[in-house]
Structure formats: structure tokens, C-alpha cells
Amino acid sequence: MQRICSAHRSGPLQNGGLKRWLVELLCLTTLLSASFAHSGSQLQVRVLDDGQSPLENAVISLVPLFEHQPASVPGEALVKQQGAQFRPFVQPVQVGTKVSFPNFDDFRHHVYSFSKAKRFQLQLYGQDESKSIVFDKPGVIALGCNIHDNMLAFVYVTDHPFYSLSGDDGTVSFDDLPAGTYKVYAWHPDIKGRTEVEISSIELVDGEPQSLDAELILKSARSVQYPPDENGNY
Amino acid sequence: MRRHKSTISSHVFAIVALLYSVCGTAAEKGFPELSFKWLFDARALTSDSQPSWLNDGLGKGRYDQSDPLLELSEISLVAEADFNWQWQGFTHLKYDPEQDQAIDLVEAYVRFNPVPDGDIRYRIRAGLLFPHISRENRGLAWTSPFSITPSAINSWIGEEIRTLALEGSATHRQGPWKMTATAAIFGFNDPAGSLLAYRGWAMHDLKVGAFSRVPLPPLSSIGSPSAFSPQPLWVDPVREVDNRPGFYGALDWEYQRKHKFGVFFYDNRGDPEVFKRSQYAWDTHFWNLYFETKLPASTLLIAQYMTGRTQMGPESGGARQVDVDFEGAYLLATKQLGNNRVTLRRDWFDADDNSFVSIDNNGETGSAWTLAWSHKLQKNSRLIAEFIRIDSRRPNRADLGLAARQTEQQFQLSYRLSL
Numbered sequence: 073m074q075r076i077c078s079a080h081r082s083g084p085l086q087n088g089g090l091k092r093w094l095v096e097l098l099c100l101t102t103l104l105s106a107s108f109a110h111s112g113s114q115l116q117v118r119v120l121d122d123g124q125s126p127l128e129n130a131v132i133s134l135v136p137l138f139e140h141q142p143a144s145v146p147g148e149a150l151v152k153q154q155g156a157q158f159r160p161f162v163q164p165v166q167v168g169t170k171v172s173f174p175n176f177d178d179f180r181h182h183v184y185s186f187s188k189a190k191r192f193q194l195q196l197y198g199q200d201e202s203k204s205i206v207f208d209k210p211g212v213i214a215l216g217c218n219i220h221d222n223m224l225a226f227v228y229v230t231d232h233p234f235y236s237l238s239g240d241d242g243t244v245s246f247d248d249l250p251a252g253t254y255k256v257y258a259w260h261p262d263i264k265g266r267t268e269v270e271i272s273s274i275e276l277v278d279g280e281p282q283s284l285d286a287e288l289i290l291k292s293a294r295s296v297q298y299p300p301d302e303n304g305n306y
Numbered sequence: 307m308r309r310h311k312s313t314i315s316s317h318v319f320a321i322v323a324l325l326y327s328v329c330g331t332a333a334e335k336g337f338p339e340l341s342f343k344w345l346f347d348a349r350a351l352t353s354d355s356q357p358s359w360l361n362d363g364l365g366k367g368r369y370d371q372s373d374p375l376l377e378l379s380e381i382s383l384v385a386e387a388d389f390n391w392q393w394q395g396f397t398h399l400k401y402d403p404e405q406d407q408a409i410d411l412v413e414a415y416v417r418f419n420p421v422p423d424g425d426i427r428y429r430i431r432a433g434l435l436f437p438h439i440s441r442e443n444r445g446l447a448w449t450s451p452f453s454i455t456p457s458a459i460n461s462w463i464g465e466e467i468r469t470l471a472l473e474g475s476a477t478h479r480q481g482p483w484k485m486t487a488t489a490a491i492f493g494f495n496d497p498a499g500s501l502l503a504y505r506g507w508a509m510h511d512l513k514v515g516a517f518s519r520v521p522l523p524p525l526s527s528i529g530s531p532s533a534f535s536p537q538p539l540w541v542d543p544v545r546e547v548d549n550r551p552g553f554y555g556a557l558d559w560e561y562q563r564k565h566k567f568g569v570f571f572y573d574n575r576g577d578p579e580v581f582k583r584s585q586y587a588w589d590t591h592f593w594n595l596y597f598e599t600k601l602p603a604s605t606l607l608i609a610q611y612m613t614g615r616t617q618m619g620p621e622s623g624g625a626r627q628v629d630v631d632f633e634g635a636y637l638l639a640t641k642q643l644g645n646n647r648v649t650l651r652r653d654w655f656d657a658d659d660n661s662f663v664s665i666d667n668n669g670e671t672g673s674a675w676t677l678a679w680s681h682k683l684q685k686n687s688r689l690i691a692e693f694i695r696i697d698s699r700r701p702n703r704a705d706l707g708l709a710a711r712q713t714e715q716q717f718q719l720s721y722r723l724s725l
Contacts, residue, residue, distance in 0.1 A: 182391055184421045193421050195391055197336050218421045293481020298563050
């Protein structure tokens with residue numbers, strides 16, 4: 073695309089307003105159509121709880137049922153500690169991802185997990201100190217702080233190549249997916265049975281955005297990360 | 307108040323320093339880390355009460371009409387030490403010019419917080435500590451953020467209940483629920499119950515230091531020549547008398563941090579016939595129940611109920627020398643309004659004497675209203691105004707030439723500064 077535009081630019085543009093305008097329009101439409109042609113498929117998933125309310129902090133992941141070239145090496149992710157709170161509450165990552173735990177507070181945190189998928193503890197002395205963990209097995213890792221009992225968060229480690237977290241409106245959007253058939257999975261910290269569930273299979277076609285609803289059955293007890301109370305107790 | 311000879315205060319410092327140095331020896335990077343907090347509390351007050359129990363009377367407050375307008379009620383030092391990632395130390399020292407030992411130890415314990423390896427979290431505390439009974443004294447240096455004077459129940463905890471304990475707790479969280487089970491064995495709390503029996507309930511913010519002696523009212527029944535060893539006119543609440551350990555246990559529930567309730571049982575397993583160093587081992591046990599709920603509009607409701615029994619002395623004619631059932635309750639509503647907090651509390655208390663009532667009636671009934679207004683001046687300073695009215699009927703007052711029924715009113719203005 074860049075090549076097409078620069079070819080036009082290097083042409084005789086000094087011949088007057090209309091011609092120049094037409095050339096620019098041509099450049100723009102070429103650019104737009106080109107980007108459409110390469111954008112792949114779009115999928116929007118609306119995650120709902122069993123009371124049909126939008127559900128935040130759910131992870132939707134997709135497994136292609138066709139030959140798929142795996143994406144680049146797993147990246148890096150963050151779980152911050154700030155104001156005696158973990159941020160974000162749910163951090164989805166791919167297997168092999170290195171997750172950093174930077175301390176934004178000027179006091180200590182003692183981050184730990186006793187989850188099967190990864191047992192660890194990190195001692196963070198003070199502000200701006202950061203330590204990291206590589207999550208090498210899929211599963212759910214519940215995080216706690218041994219000093220601040222109120223702190224709670226989850227790292228969701230998946231080996232599915234596409235995944236995303238629902239926002240407060242309960243929606244998850246995927247752009248740029250290769251066309252083909254996928255299995256759609258969902259997980260939430262309070263999902264019944266604790267493990268991810270298969271929602272459906274869906275066939276995606278280039279240029280035809282699709283949407284679907286995922287209804288999750290949750291445990292009656294919801295996981296909450298409370299802020300410190302008014303007396304500073306955790 | 308009378309002071310008893312000794313250089314206990316200097317021993318206090320030695321013990322605390324030793325504790326900290328022992329635990330601090332295996333230093334890791336960044337440890338040990340010490341933090342100090344000071345609490346300074348000065349009062350202006352007026353009271354119409356008959357002589358207070360601290361002034362050889364049976365008045366229920368800390369102060370009475372003979373006290374001056376201005377008082378320094380306490381200077382507390384709370385020292386916390388992180389020895390490493392899992393061991394901490396906590397020490398509370400208090401200076402109170404009117405206390406038997408002007409500088410005394412309120413609490414000193416170590417805490418072990420191992421990193422959980424399952425979904426139950428274990429905690430251990432060992433040392434001199436308040437068992438978690440009071441729902442009011444949750445502020446710095448065992449103060450109440452709601453009022454100057456705690457309820458009758460927690461006033462008693464502050465004066466007579468202190469344990470040298472080994473306490474373990476296990477907490478399990480499930481969604482919005484948090485459940486904790488606590489169990490402890492303890493010693494050094496055998497005389498607990500003496501004040502409650504001979505003086506009855508009281509309402510004050512005095513937390514008695516571990517080495518301090520507190521007075522009993524000069525009743526003719528105390529220390530009178532009799533078949534058993536005479537009880538002097540004072541109590542050392544934190545003493546081991548019978549070498550028999552006591553225990554306490556508790557279950558606490560919390561739902562979404564909004565609703566809390568729990569049950570607590572204490573038994574010092576005192577042998578009521580053992581008398582050593584002028585003190586009896588009182589056989590004291592009690593239940594404490596509480597409920598706490600957050601209501602809309604920054605309002606908090608707290609209720610606590612206590613019932614128990616204390617016995618002392620040899621048995622004669624099928625009854626112990628002193629045998630008193632006691633019961634107390636309060637309901638407290640408090641509301642935060644920006645920098646202000648308004649608290650209203652209703653207290654009820656009573657005691658039933660089960661033995662020798664005709665010659666020494668330690669029974670009592672009473673109730674109180676407390677209205678407090680707390681205003682945050684700056685981040686670390688606060689002004690609290692409190693009016694308290696206590697109505698009580700105690701037949702034993704006749705022994706001091708007083709009417710059994712008394713109404714006491716007291717107004718206090720407290721300036722609390724924490725540094």
C-alpha cells in the first residue's frame with residue numbers, strides 16, 4: 073500500500089486542484105480497499121452471566137480447526153501492585169509468557185500462588201521493584217499477597233492462539249482473524265467447575281463480521297478484590 | 307493510685323529489647339525494619355460522679371468530680387518490627403502518670419505469617435496480647451475510633467483480660483465469605499474477675515499495663531479476717547497463680563466485608579483455692595458474641611454480648627467465697643459524615659451474686675448512654691467530644707455509705723495526636 077501511494081505522489085501532481093484531488097481520492101480508496109482485503113475476519117462475543125447481565129473479566133479464547141501458523145513467540149505482560157491492589161484483576165496470557173510484577177507502592181508486597189499450574193512467591197521490597205515469572209503451563213493461577221490479605225487477582229494461562237478479556241460491557245472483540253472454523257472457549261474466575269467451557273464452533277468468512285453470545289454459569293460466591301478499609305486494614 | 311515498689315518498667319524495656327534483638331539476629335536484606343507510632347491523648351473533662359473506683363470509691367468512670375479539668379490520659383508508643391518476610395513483632399508501651407507503673411507494657415508479641423500453600427491461611431501469635439474480643443478497640447494503641455470510652459464489656463477487657471498466649475488461627479476464604487477459627491492456650495491471667503466481682507462493671511478507657519496493680523474498692527468484705535487467706539485491696543490482673551494454663555477459642559465469619567459475626571469463649575481454668583503472692587486464681591470463663599453490619603449512608607452497627615461467671619475462694623456450705631455471674635451487652639451505631647463521625651451507644655450490664663448475698667452482695671444492674679462526636683482536624687489529629695451517662699444500682703455501695711443507686715454524668719473532650 074505504501075508503494076502505491078508513493079508512486080502516485082511521485083507523479084505529476086502540480087497540474088491543478090481537481091486532478092490532484094482525484095489522485096488523492098484514488099490513493100485513499102486503494103488504501104482502504106487494500107486494508108479491508110487483508111483485515112481478515114472479525115468476531116464479537118458478548119459474555120453474559122446466567123442472569124443475562126454483561127460479565128466483566130471473562131476470557132474468550134479461540135482454537136482454529138484448520139492448519140494455522142502459530143503467532144510469534146509469547147510476549148510479556150504485567151500484573152501491577154498499586155494501592156494494595158493487583159491490577160488487572162484478570163490477566164490472560166499465552167503459555168510461555170513472562171509476567172512482570174512491578175510494585176508501585178512504597179511498601180512491601182509478598183506475592184504468592186499455590187495454584188497447581190504455578191506455585192511461586194515473590195518478595196517485592198519497595199517502590200519500582202519488579203520481579204517476573206514465566207508461566208509455562210496452561211491453567212488458572214490465583215494470586216495473593218501474604219502481607220495484604222485483601223489482594224486477589226488471576227493469571228489465566230492458555231495455549232489457545234487467540235484470546236481476549238471482556239470489558240465492563242461484557243464484550244470481547246477479535247479483529248484480523250484468519251478465515252475458517254474455530255472452537256470458542258470461555259473462562260471466568262467464578263465459573264462453575266473452575267475450568268474453561270466450550271461455547272460453540274463458528275465459521276468465519278473474510279469481510280463478514282460475526283457476533284455471538286456466551287452465557288456462563290457462575291458459582292454463587294463471587295471473587296472480589298477489596299480495597300483496604302477505612303481504618304487501613306487489609 | 308498507689309504504686310507498688312519495683313523497677314518493673316526497666317524490666318519491661320529489657321524484655322522488649324531482648325525479644326527484638328533475638329528475633330532480629332537472622333537478618334535478611336532490608337530487615338529488620340522497625341516502625342514507631344506515637345499516640346498522645348489529652349483531656350478536658352467534667353464529671354458529677356461520686357469517687358471513682360480509681361479513687362477508693364465505686365464510681366464507674368475513670369474520672370470523678372474531684373479530678374482536675376485537664377488530664378494527660380496517655381502517651382502510647384507502638385513499635386512494630388518486620389524481622390523477615392514472615393515474622394513480625396508488635397509492642398505497645400504506655401505512659402500514664404496515674405497508672406501504678408507510669409510506664410508499662412500493654413502488649414508485646416511476635417507474629418508468624420507463613421505463605422499459604424493451600425487455600426487455608428495460618429497465623430500464629432505468641433506473647434502478651436489482647437484476645438480479639440473488643441469490636442471497638444480497633445484504632446492505634448487499642449483505642450476506639452468511635453468514642454473515648456469503650457463499652458462496659460470492653461472496658462473490662464482493657465483492665466483485666468490480657469494473656470500470655472500461644473495463639474493459632476486458620477482462615478479460609480470462599481468467594482465473599484471469610485471464615486477464621488482461632489485457638490489459644492495461655493497463662494498469666496488468673497486474677498481476672500476480681501474487679502468484675504468486687505467493683506462490678508465500669509466504663510473507662512484505661513488499658514491496664516501488664517505490671518500495674520489496680521485498686522479494689524475498700525469494702526469491709528475484702529480482706530476481712532476469715533477462714534481463708536485475705537485478698538488485699540488490689541489486683542495484679544496479669545499474673546500466673548495456679549500454674550494451670552487456660553484457653554480460648556473463637557469462630558469468626560465475614561461476608562463481603564459488610565457483615566461480620568462471631569463467637570468467642572474464654573476460660574482461664576483458675577483454681578479458685580490457690581492463693582499466691584497475695585492473689586487468688588479466680589476461675590473465670592465467659593462467652594462473647596458479636597455482630598457487625600454496614601448499613602447504607604456510611605453507617606455501621608455493632609453489637610456485642612458477653613455472659614460468664616467468676617469464682618474465688620474455698621467452698622464452704624456448698625458455696626464459694628465469691629461466685630458471680632456477669633452479663634453485658636451494647637448496641638452501637640456510628641455514622642461517618644466527611645471529617646466527622648457521630649456515635650451513639652447503649653450499654654446494659656448486670657451481675658448476680660450466687661453466694662453469701664446477705665453479708666456481701668456483689669450483684670449489680672446498670673445501663674448507660676454514650677454520645678460521641680469525633681472530628682478529624684488534620685491527617686494525624688482528632689478531637690473527640692463525648693457525653694456519657696451511667697445509671698447503676700449496686701447494693702454494696704451501702705458499705706461505703708453511698709446510695710445503692712447512682713447516676714453519673716461525664717463530659718470529656720479529647721485531643722488525640724498520632725505521630
